[in-house]
Amino acid sequence: xxxxxxxxxxxxxxxxxxxxxxxxxxxxxxxxxxxxxxxxxxxxxxxxxxxxxxxxxxxxxxxxxxxxxxxxxxxxx
Numbered sequence: 001x002x003x004x005x006x007x008x009x010x011x012x013x014x015x016x017x018x019x020x021x022x023x024x025x026x027x028x029x030x031x032x033x034x035x036x037x038x039x040x041x042x043x044x045x046x047x048x049x050x051x052x053x054x055x056x057x058x059x060x061x062x063x064x065x066x067x068x069x070x071x072x073x074x075x076x077x
Contacts (some may be wrong), residue, residue, distance in 0.1 A: 049074035 001009075044052065048071065051060040062073035 038071050049064075051057050055063070061075075068075060
């Protein structure tokens with residue numbers, strides 16, 4: 001195997017390894033843990049349709065529209 005072929009092969013190997021590391025790190029950094037989700041749900045209070053602190057009514061309606069199964073009864077109104 002010629003020297004330039006080895007350089008190309010090693011370069012390709014480095015690109016593949018970097019791609020795998022990036023893909024794996026991105027995969028594991030996405031999403032939320034069950035613990036974080038439970039914390040969010042408990043912070044909703046008794047009435048999940050009520051606009052929480054830090055949101056305008058319209059922002060909360062927009063948020064709920066992204067989760068139609070969770071907020072079905074809120075969106076029916």
